[in-house]
Amino acid sequence: MPLRPWTIIGEDEIASTRIFKLHRDTAVSPRTGETVTFSRIEAPTWATVMPITPNLEIVLVRQWRPGVREFTLEVVGGIIEAGEDPTVGAAREAREETGYQGDAPVELGVVHPNPAVQDNVCHTFLIENARPSSVQDMDAGEDIEIVPTPLSDLPGLVSSGTIMHTLALSAFWWLRAKRPDLDPWRLIR
């Protein structure tokens, strides 16, 4: 039996934070006819950005993350502002978080960060010929160490549990798909 769309019969905002709103949606199951409530997080568009230097280092960032309360090594990423072109936002995020600039960002792909609960997407960008060009520009909630890393180190950094962010792994998938010459595994000697 083909799947049929669910019918939304109610939406309530139950919390609002600086970075998302939390809703309680009520929907009717087409399979059972039962009424079910779901949590839905309304979130802005996100982007991950891979600035890559001429000698094939990817500029990663290490920062304190309040969700897991640990320092984590990640790809550059952030929120695309309302009305901002994602490509412009990607260059801005790379510049603010790392001080690196390079060629115009090229979009590689788009993913759902969490389609079960969140309504947003995350665009993934590549910036080639990235070079240090300015100082970081962090807001009060940021505290970021710049970590240029050979692309060929990435498989080992994931296997050792140093890179754990799912959006980083998705970015690396898209890098392989669109730029197999930059596939980290292929660059391992």
Added chain:
Amino acid sequence: MPLRPWTIIGEDEIASTRIFKLHRDTAVSPRTGETVTFSRIEAPTWATVMPITPNLEIVLVRQWRPGVREFTLEVVGGIIEAGEDPTVGAAREAREETGYQGDAPVELGVVHPNPAVQDNVCHTFLIENARPSSVQDMDAGEDIEIVPTPLSDLPGLVSSGTIMHTLALSAFWWLRAKRPDLDPWRLIR
């Protein structure tokens, strides 16, 4: 200057749902000395599961997702229950969502679904020699189509935007890392 840990000086629960709690944490930046508030989602452990059949099909699921309000094609996944061994939970999720059973689940890796905001991890499992063995066992909020898919189709399904879930792409990374013989790209003729 090395990064220093942030100091948490307050935590308030501001909402509670069936699948997570939302907290507002207050912390002091070691860099600026400023007090900053963060949203933190307290979520249970998650797992993704890749049941793979003897003829190298991965058993995917298509379901209506209330976050994006669309049908999405994904890897099997769900919540590990409190006190449940993740390996047991992985076999349970595969059985409930698809009716497939196979060899004991093998853990491939672990990722952070969203370390900026969420406190949880997601374990990724492989189940080999998966075969249909029972009917699905869905709860009222689920509505799941079983989609056995040749592993070699995965790169195309991501590139076409059919598979967009970041946790699926992370699962595929770990499959390549731990079982290169099952790397979807390597299986493309």
